Amino acid sequence: MAIARGGYSKVLRINLTNKTAKPEPIREEWLVDFVGGRGLGVRYLWDEIKPGTEPLGPENKIIFGVGPLAATLAQSMSRWMIMTKSPASGGYMRSIGGGMVGAELRFAGYDMVIVEGRADKPTYVYINNDRVEFRDASHLWGMETEKTHEQLRADCHDKRTRSIVIGPSGENLVMFAGISADRLKDSEHGGFAARGGVGAVMGSKNLKAIAVRGDGKVPIAYPDLYKKAVQRMIGDYKNNPLIENFGKEGTQIAEFTNVLGMFPTRNFQKGVLPDWERLGSSEYTKLRKRKSHCYSCSVSCGNVGQSPDGGEYGGILRMKGPEYETIWAAAGSIDHSDISYTYAYDQACDALGLDTISTGAVLGFAYELYDRGILKKSDTDGLELTWGNHRAALELIRKIAHREGRLGEVLALGVKKAAQVIGKGSDCYAIHSKGVEFPGYDPRGAKAHGLNLSTANTGANHNYGYCLPEMLGVPSPIPIKDRFSTENKGALCKLSQDCVAMYEVGIYCSLPGIAVPDLLNMMGEHLYAATGIEAFREDPLFLMKAGERIYNLERMFNLREGLTGHDDLMPKRFLNEPLPDGAAKGQIFEENELLPQYYAVRGWDSNGVPTQEKLAELNLSFTLRE
Numbered sequence: 001m002a003i004a005r006g007g008y009s010k011v012l013r014i015n016l017t018n019k020t021a022k023p024e025p026i027r028e029e030w031l032v033d034f035v036g037g038r039g040l041g042v043r044y045l046w047d048e049i050k051p052g053t054e055p056l057g058p059e060n061k062i063i064f065g066v067g068p069l070a071a072t073l074a075q076s077m078s079r080w081m082i083m084t085k086s087p088a089s090g091g092y093m094r095s096i097g098g099g100m101v102g103a104e105l106r107f108a109g110y111d112m113v114i115v116e117g118r119a120d121k122p123t124y125v126y127i128n129n130d131r132v133e134f135r136d137a138s139h140l141w142g143m144e145t146e147k148t149h150e151q152l153r154a155d156c157h158d159k160r161t162r163s164i165v166i167g168p169s170g171e172n173l174v175m176f177a178g179i180s181a182d183r184l185k186d187s188e189h190g191g192f193a194a195r196g197g198v199g200a201v202m203g204s205k206n207l208k209a210i211a212v213r214g215d216g217k218v219p220i221a222y223p224d225l226y227k228k229a230v231q232r233m234i235g236d237y238k239n240n241p242l243i244e245n246f247g248k249e250g251t252q253i254a255e256f257t258n259v260l261g262m263f264p265t266r267n268f269q270k271g272v273l274p275d276w277e278r279l280g281s282s283e284y285t286k287l288r289k290r291k292s293h294c295y296s297c298s299v300s301c302g303n304v305g306q307s308p309d310g311g312e313y314g315g316i317l318r319m320k321g322p323e324y325e326t327i328w329a330a331a332g333s334i335d336h337s338d339i340s341y342t343y344a345y346d347q348a349c350d351a352l353g354l355d356t357i358s359t360g361a362v363l364g365f366a367y368e369l370y371d372r373g374i375l376k377k378s379d380t381d382g383l384e385l386t387w388g389n390h391r392a393a394l395e396l397i398r399k400i401a402h403r404e405g406r407l408g409e410v411l412a413l414g415v416k417k418a419a420q421v422i423g424k425g426s427d428c429y430a431i432h433s434k435g436v437e438f439p440g441y442d443p444r445g446a447k448a449h450g451l452n453l454s455t456a457n458t459g460a461n462h463n464y465g466y467c468l469p470e471m472l473g474v475p476s477p478i479p480i481k482d483r484f485s486t487e488n489k490g491a492l493c494k495l496s497q498d499c500v501a502m503y504e505v506g507i508y509c510s511l512p513g514i515a516v517p518d519l520l521n522m523m524g525e526h527l528y529a530a531t532g533i534e535a536f537r538e539d540p541l542f543l544m545k546a547g548e549r550i551y552n553l554e555r556m557f558n559l560r561e562g563l564t565g566h567d568d569l570m571p572k573r574f575l576n577e578p579l580p581d582g583a584a585k586g587q588i589f590e591e592n593e594l595l596p597q598y599y600a601v602r603g604w605d606s607n608g609v610p611t612q613e614k615l616a617e618l619n620l621s622f623t624l625r626e
Contacts, residue, residue, distance in 0.1 A: 006221035007530035014113060016115065016125075033546065036507075037067035039550045045085075046556075048116075049061055055197070062084045063115075068111070068506075073230045074229075075296060076509040076511075080099075080181070082096075082179055085561070086436070087175055088196050089436055094458060101162040104213065108214025113210065119134070122137040126213075146350075158213055161213045162211070163212065165209040166353050168401050172203065173412075174199075176195075177198075177199030179192070179193045189293060195458065232522070237516075246515075250323065263442070264333075264438070266364065266367070266387060269580075270579070279327055287306055321346055327342050334363055345393070364431075368429050381405040396408070399411075414437065434458075445579065447483065447484065448496065450570075450594075452496060465500055466500070474514060486590050489597065490594060490599075491601045494601050523543055524536050552610050556615075
């Protein structure tokens, strides 16, 4: 293998139990097969986390990582990722954030921080280039996210300090707590790695925050060649109408999914929200105050908006968003289409450190149980969980984050475990895959997209394999008749999942990836020029094979932790209840046809286990030795 001349830095290993910090060279023997970002992260997780590790125990580890293209002029490549064993699913989890903190980690000289052990009291870690300090976070414990970011900058006596933090929900081990990244200027995104309970893992370690400050430079193997690759990419962005549209509207696309009949309403009982036009992108554009962006990204998809004055939640300023998933989670979950409420919902979840997607799904679950009489007013601390009651929803969010009252304590477990506690047939209304709540797309309305939600290694996650040819008509090598057809949908789902894994070695944002022509060659050019590794440019399909390898290793991690093909099964609602309204009216999810099709095209057996031949093809035979 050609030894990397640039692109990569080093790994920082932090042990909270012993309060030690040790820099390590990156494992060069893994670079060609796993490249960086998500790929290197799962390869480290495979070796670092012992089978059967308790997700909220001190033996679990957190990897905070970026890719070899972060903190450079490459567009949209400075996203950061948290990888760990999920307390929600018991399996592999990767959760991604944007903003600026990923670039700052690279400026400090690190590709990856591996956090292990458990601190004996609330702690935050301060990384300033080669200096690492373990600091008391007792004064931060219980503090909301934005206030924590502000206090950290004051504590570090440096206004340029970046940080990732948890809120009260992470401290209280809520199973869908996330991790917040800061912003220093109005034009910057913050960021949130929200899914799968990654914030609870931080909380279980008594780790309130990681603060980072760096002033180094990123090593580039061939600077002139890299500059040309970046210029080509910027040109692709400038001449692309789809990217231009992303810049104008961001991801506020409630009209898109409602027109498709895929906007989950009342806990996925319906596919269209009444009065959805009140939540269209044009309505949010009217409220926009300015745009915001991540590090080295000219798309500027962030819409910094302020809720309309005069309403119950008037004047709330959101630093970014609300984005589509948050709009859906606020409005669709409880059937309330008031735009000012979506701002209040977003603010509440972000401050408390909650995943907006899972929080909305949990609310929809609770409201349906109340509607069906499974939950009574005596079970809800007096809250009336009637459809449309937004005041009760905001109070319930607060109770969940603080595990207050019996219902707050139970719902903090997520819908799968909450249903096990509540009983009374409530599991029929727990909409999840592998313990992770579904996002804002009804799988009955687009079969490949739905298949991704049920088979994703992380549990239900739309961005893990967004099926663009099916949803947006993006050209594909796989012939697609329509979104309701089951033909070729297993192959399309696999292709989409492998593509996203390929993006995330960068770590590249999948939003502009939708629109960039010749993406494989573009990624190969950047990686070769940055790292000097010949393999990255020798074969256009090399990176796609790396994406498939990454996906299969994640699958093997899950199988090692006890997940099986049974965990790929859809909630019964999608199999037995046709959508009652909208453009997808009458559709169900044909699992008996789609899942075997997907397993076959992946080279897995009928139980969803990769065959020995597939593992050998992908250089993953080492997984069979355990």
